[in-house]
Amino acid sequence: MLVLNGITAVYGGIVLALDEVSLAVEAGKIVVLLGSNGAGKSTTLKSISGVLRTEDGEVTRGSIEFEGKRIDRMNPEQIARLGISHVLQGRSIFPQLTVEENLLMGAYRRWDKPGMRKDMQRVYQIFPALVHLAKRKSGYLSGGEQQMLVIGRALMARPRLLLLDEPSLGLAPKLINDIFAVLKQISDEWKTTMLIAEQNAAISLAIADYGYILQNGRTVASGTTDLLKDQATVKGAYLGLRHDGNALSQPVR
Amino acid sequence: MRRRGKSRTDFVRDLAIIGSGRHWLAVALALSLLALLPFVLRWTHNLNWLTFLNFTLLTVIAVLGLNITTGMAGQLSLGHAAFVLAGGYALGVFTVKLGWPFWGALPVATLLSGIAGFLVGIPALRLRGFYVAVTTLAFFYIIQFVVRNIEITGGIHGLIGIPYPYVGGLAIKSDIRWYFLLLVFCVLCILASVNLTRSRLGRAFLAIRDNEDAAANLGISVGLAKLRAFFIGALFGGLAGALWASYVSVVKLDQFTIWDSIWYLGMMVIGGAGSTAGTVLGVIALRLTSQVLHSIGSSGLIPLSSNLTIYMTYAIFGIAIILFISFRPFGLIAMWQKLKANYKRWPFGT
């Protein structure tokens, strides 16, 4: 469904953030992108969604294909229209809009009123905490509520590919479990494909089908989650301890 | 082998205004060229260009001030002409109405203008961005209003007969003498401005320009720094205005309009906001453009009335600002630096 062919991403014409990263996401699967701070997880997602271009960055080499179509030269809004929904890092809600308006914004590209209403019901069902806050300005919600809202908003778009950037950031352990359970549930129910960037290896590998490990802007390992779980490299890459890459048992393909 | 590039070995040397022997040579050469310029003009019977040079020097001083307030400290000012106006009127009032000598009135006029800047800075303490810009604009109109309505400033007629200064018994009366006096002031102002960027305060300015919250978290007293930015910027403006008034010997309300504020901003941006050298370049570039247009208009080569020339100047300045902002946002100075870097690296890469 989504293929990254050796992409190199550069910020401001100077800073190299990704160095020939390749990965593939199959339809209906949950794929997780692991790595420490600065490994290039966010940049990978931003290259896919086009947000990179709004931050003075660009993909200088390689290509990104979504369902056979090259998207690495498109604007974020064009990419969003193809059915890719990017949940940005750090709860990027619309603070002046109410919770309900935020959710409506999620469905900005949809015109099927009944379907939208149904999905809104479903989002409220998944996140019952949001029901009573519907008319509240979202800027006044707590961190956890905002994270739920952002995921709910992304679901309202009924994306075919959902990009999630650190959904666990700054949340209580209980809430992290809930959110990942919801993601798994949505993936089963709507067959939504997901690419999740995470630092929390344990919980994300628990729901994912496949994983990639990034280190210093490169893919250093990949494999099915069962395989990755067993390997010490996960721990190594996650903690950012190894800089050689020799010890990896499965080379990048 | 020729040395390419500078290798700095310690921080003090890195901060030095003039880094190397070759740099010294260049500065000395430039200064002597500037000193010789009027004689060359006299020799080639182009003395009317001296007036142009003098106004350019005055404008450089004024815009250097704006560059401190806006370019370095990031406090958008649409009212910089007000400080120039205040300096000019202060000098006029002290010399004409109160009979002070020029050299007594000049520092006081400059200081008064600085205090005016300080006052404008006070509302800016709680405001940000465009709100600051509009506050300074409002201040411009308030100063104009005050000047028009109090008696001591001569109302709408302004003040005439502002005396010229004496330097060691020498009356600074002719264009050529003014040129040297203004050149000295201008070089001093450039030095002060460059020195500011090397100081603790200059670094605080850059910090609040780039991120006010982060600067505050670093322990920079943002409010105080803003006030100082306005104060110092207005000092430069006031000095320019005071010299200006004495140079043309009159001061009137329509000498400094809101358009001057706009041109100052434009010159700063075209030269390269935040950079002293860029500011100087920008002033020269725009002043030269307008002078060339003016010469074409008055030469009769193309049938242009003086009004049409003025309107064309507006349009061309506008286009210049638009083009620079769109395609060269860091101004002439960045273009120059790129050129220099390319020259140094030649023939490797572009």
Next chain:
Amino acid sequence: MPQINTIVQLIISGVLVGGIYSLIAMGFVITYRSARVFNLAYGQFAVLGAFLAWTFIGPPGSPRLPLPLAVFLIIVSAVGLGLLVEFLFFRRMIGRPLFASFMLSLGLLALLHGTIMLVWGPESRVLGATVPKGPLFLGKFVLAREYLWSFGLALVATLGFVYLFRRTRIGLAMRAAYDNQVAARCLGVSARLNSQIAWVICILVATIGGVLIATVNGVSIGLSELVLLVLAVVLVGGLDSLVGCVLGGLILAIGSNFTSYYLSQYLVGVESIVSVSLMLLVLLIRPDGLMGIKMIKRV
């Protein structure tokens, strides 16, 4: 009691004029919110609109074109101009720092000023019939018909804008993009479309405002001083609030009515200074204006 009558009269005409002020201010606020441009060239757009209107309508008594056709042409050229300005100048500013678009608008201010003067010259012109003119007597009070019409137009436009921003999908998207442009784009909101809509509205409103004011004061470059008034209205009301425009417009119009009535014989040019002084006063007390959005900051 003539005193009371004068006061009521001043308030009534203040409200009518305030309506026009608020309408014009809205064009500015919408550009700021949706295209993220602090558009200092706004006054020049009003002048341009007025001159275009004069070109189509002509001086009083000798209409060049039938009024409906002229109005149609004015609207078409304003919309076209909006799209053109967006395409030529401001499309490149999407995602650039606010200072860049601010300076660009200053450049545009100079360019338009020079161009308008080159094309139409500095002399003032009288604009032919657009809205009915003349006094309307209401008991003891006098209303100017042209102000009444302008007020009506302003009211309709205000309701239109409120509807646009509160009730439509595109309005919601514009508000969302003001909050968080990147997130809005990730949901498929087109930054370019927002910018286009904003510029069309901006120049349309500037043109309408320019024509309305020119109907009373004549067409000349002096109309561009309007931007000062707009800035005052906008900053009193709050840079990003439509309701603030209405409030700011009324406060400033009534305020300057009173000061010019009672003070102008003592102080030269006091009318022009009232609005900026009121603005400074409001800003000193409320830095975000009366109705401005206070950015929600949670740590």
